[in-house]
Amino acid sequence: MKALKKKDLIEAGWPKGPQMAEMMEKVRELQERGVCDRKYLFKLLVRDFGAPEPKVKMREKPAPLAEAILGETKEEKENVAKVRQKMEQLLKVPVIARGAVMPDACPTGPQPAVIPVGGVIAVENAIIPSAHSADICCSMFATFYEERSSVSNELDSLTTATRFGPGGRHYDDLVHHPVLDEEVWDNPFLSGLRERGVIHIADQGDGNHFAFLGEVTVDDGLLEELRKVGYGVLASQLENPKQEGQAVARKLRVLVTHHGSRSVGSHLYKRGQGVALKQTEKSGAHIPAAGAWMDANSDEGRHYWEALQYVGRWTKANHEAIHERFLKRIGAEKVAAFGNEHNFVWKRGDLFLHGKGATPAWKDAGGRPLLGLIPLNMAEPILMVLGSDNEDFLSFAPHGAGRNVSRTKLMRRYPDAATRKNVLEHHTRDIDVRWFCGQPDLSESPVGYKNAEQVRSQIKHFGLADVVAEIRPLGCIMAGSSGRSWKQMKEEELTPKQKRQIVHRADRRRMRQDLGNWEGLDEG
Numbered sequence: 001m002k003a004l005k006k007k008d009l010i011e012a013g014w015p016k017g018p019q020m021a022e023m024m025e026k027v028r029e030l031q032e033r034g035v036c037d038r039k040y041l042f043k044l045l046v047r048d049f050g051a052p053e054p055k056v057k058m059r060e061k062p063a064p065l066a067e068a069i070l071g072e073t074k075e076e077k078e079n080v081a082k083v084r085q086k087m088e089q090l091l092k093v094p095v096i097a098r099g100a101v102m103p104d105a106c107p108t109g110p111q112p113a114v115i116p117v118g119g120v121i122a123v124e125n126a127i128i129p130s131a132h133s134a135d136i137c138c139s140m141f142a143t144f145y146e147e148r149s150s151v152s153n154e155l156d157s158l159t160t161a162t163r164f165g166p167g168g169r170h171y172d173d174l175v176h177h178p179v180l181d182e183e184v185w186d187n188p189f190l191s192g193l194r195e196r197g198v199i200h201i202a203d204q205g206d207g208n209h210f211a212f213l214g215e216v217t218v219d220d221g222l223l224e225e226l227r228k229v230g231y232g233v234l235a236s237q238l239e240n241p242k243q244e245g246q247a248v249a250r251k252l253r254v255l256v257t258h259h260g261s262r263s264v265g266s267h268l269y270k271r272g273q274g275v276a277l278k279q280t281e282k283s284g285a286h287i288p289a290a291g292a293w294m295d296a297n298s299d300e301g302r303h304y305w306e307a308l309q310y311v312g313r314w315t316k317a318n319h320e321a322i323h324e325r326f327l328k329r330i331g332a333e334k335v336a337a338f339g340n341e342h343n344f345v346w347k348r349g350d351l352f353l354h355g356k357g358a359t360p361a362w363k364d365a366g367g368r369p370l371l372g373l374i375p376l377n378m379a380e381p382i383l384m385v386l387g388s389d390n391e392d393f394l395s396f397a398p399h400g401a402g403r404n405v406s407r408t409k410l411m412r413r414y415p416d417a418a419t420r421k422n423v424l425e426h427h428t429r430d431i432d433v434r435w436f437c438g439q440p441d442l443s444e445s446p447v448g449y450k451n452a453e454q455v456r457s458q459i460k461h462f463g464l465a466d467v468v469a470e471i472r473p474l475g476c477i478m479a480g481s482s483g484r485s486w487k488q489m490k491e492e493e494l495t496p497k498q499k500r501q502i503v504h505r506a507d508r509r510r511m512r513q514d515l516g517n518w519e520g521l522d523e524g
Contacts, residue, residue, distance in 0.1 A: 013052030062091035068462035093291035103458035104402025117357040126293040129272040131354035136265035140373040141319035141339030161325035164436035164479035168199030179317035189307040200262035206479035214471040230368035237336035342399035361387025362395035376452035381470035407443035435480025
């Protein structure tokens with residue numbers, strides 16, 4: 001019979017700590033005396049040290065899952081099957097009450113129970129960091145304004161107002177926002193992160209983040225709909241001044257940005273996930289890392305919730321900074337603005353709703369359906385929607401179009417540069433597309449995403465949201481690729497002195513390694 005080990009005691013429910021050493025000493029003593037029956041050993045340990053706290057385990061059957069997604073082609077059906085498999089793994093986590101998937105759903109990561117993009121879960125009195133992911137508060141923000149110049153000129157100004165790519169802004173190019181001066185940095189989850197917040201204001205990152213220029217027609221139908229559901233102030237901002245007693249449709253330009261909380265959120269997630277793993281290890285058994293939770297009523301849970309709220313404010317400030325810089329450069333005034341998160345945690349009643357790429361579509365405290373922005377791809381309109389508050393799907397809508405295949409698999413379909421260029425030009429021929437870091441990224445072009453009309457059709461079919469306006473595409477800026485590795489780009493940012501210091505340190509490391517090798521030979 002196998003000897004009883006420390007991990008057996010931990011799995012049985014006894015906590016790590018000073019008592020564990022005493023218990024293992026007792027086990028060794030009993031086993032040396034010939035007591036080897038595991039059940040009897042556990043009985044003696046309970047007698048001497050008290051019974052362990054019972055640990056919660058994964059459910060045998062997953063919590064209920066609602067699917068607001070349809071697969072028609074073989075590829076689409078395979079994607080839905082993978083999404084369902086991931087969600088069913090996650091829904092066995094004992095603190096999760098329900099789940100749903102949106103039309104843009106697609107699986108992420110090979111690890112078990114990783115929430116798919118387009119996945120939503122309702123969690124009881126707990127926060128699961130992996131369910132909002134490292135890109136905390138990835139969100140949309142739109143500013144409406146009067147056209148000032150050509151699309152090309154405005155995109156030129158937008159390029160100088162924002163920033164894409166790895167790293168953050170240089171210290172001689174920082175953008176200040178009052179959100180940085182909030183007294184939040186003593187929160188244990190935010191401690192030491194202020195400098196990261198400083199360098200990432202007016203910085204959008206990479207991947208699928210974008211700055212989109214479009215236009216919208218504001219007509220009587222849109223204004224009437226907004227007023228009917230309680231958005232009278234927004235309607236008044238958007239409407240055209242009447243001419244000779246007649247309401248005239250108004251065409252406005254719109255800047256829409258999409259990004260998250262950058263390095264601030266990434267580090268908050270890492271810290272939160274670390275705490276969640278420790279808490280879950282104490283109270284749960286055999287829980288996948290992606291399902292680790294933090295007790296919302298614990299001190300850590302309250303601090304983490306407060307940190308999430310700050311990161312939400314920081315991210316909105318980041319959007320605002322980019323928009324204000326852009327408007328100032330083109331000499332325009334803001335007509336109206338609004339936005340929404342789609343990677344976050346929201347509290348409704350006793351439940352913590354986690355969305356990984358899902359747009360809130362319930363009613364606010366005043367009874368108004370939430371306004372949301374749903375982009376489909378750079379060549380399609382961004383949908384301005386009012387949430388339908390459909391409880392069947394936890395009152396969410398999709399955050400975009402999503403993918404049926406991974407970026408890697410997509411790029412294998414277009415292996416040569418010439419083909420990629422032709423495909424990209426075909427799908428973006430009607431808009432002005434800029435790639436901030438230099439080279440196009442085909443995986444972020446329309447060909448990388450699901451069919452936009454299908455996604456829109458499924459939003460209507462499942463009653464997730466009502467489209468009230470379309471922001472038609474004119475141009476777009478995305479990170480793209482520099483053609484260089486992240487390491488190469490970081491090295492190019494260094495001063496000659498810093499480069500010499502790096503070489504010097506590398507030489508010293510090699511010398512120490514060589515010295516160690518010689519010492520090893522002498523000993524032999």
